[in-house]
Amino acid sequence: MTYKRKKYHYGDTHLQKRWRTKRRKKDLDEIDEDLKDENAKKLLNQDIDLDKPGNAQFYCLHCARYFISDQALKEHFRTKVHKRRLKALELEPYTIEESERAAGKGSYQVAKKRKIETQTSHEGTNAMEDDAGNSE
Numbered sequence: 280m281t282y283k284r285k286k287y288h289y290g291d292t293h294l295q296k297r298w299r300t301k302r303r304k305k306d307l308d309e310i311d312e313d314l315k316d317e318n319a320k321k322l323l324n325q326d327i328d329l330d331k332p333g334n335a336q337f338y339c340l341h342c343a344r345y346f347i348s349d350q351a352l353k354e355h356f357r358t359k360v361h362k363r364r365l366k367a368l369e370l371e372p373y374t375i376e377e378s379e380r381a382a383g384k385g386s387y388q389v390a391k392k393r394k395i396e397t398q399t400s401h402e403g404t405n406a407m408e409d410d411a412g413n414s415e
């Protein structure tokens with residue numbers, strides 16, 4: 280059996296597609312920037328953007344993701360992905376390796392672990408923190 284026609288024209292659309300997508304995830308250090316007050320305010324009060332899910336009105340700062348509704352955003356806050364992300368951000372911008380190295384030197388200040396909290400939702404309907412099992 281022979282192939283009727285060879286794929287002469289593969290093209291490079293598969294490559295272009297990869298570059299075209301805006302799916303590139305933000306790195307933690309970029310998100311770290313986003314968490315700074317003035318940036319956070321901007322991101323949480325974005326202009327309506329019809330190209331974004333939920334018109335860019337429901338954004339999770341920590342995960343750099345848009346959600347379609349306040350409900351979806353709140354649900355997201357309760358997911359493991361989100362909580363894991365908060366933990367990861369608490370350690371940023373210092374890597375664990377780095378803080379261990381610093382600890383070994385004694386006189387160095389150990390990287391302070393920051394407390395990262397979920398942003399409050401737009402509606403402000405008691406966004407209760409429900410991770411009580413979070414022992415320090």
Ligand SMILES: [Zn+2]
Nearest residue numbers: 339341342361
């Ligand atoms: Zn999140």
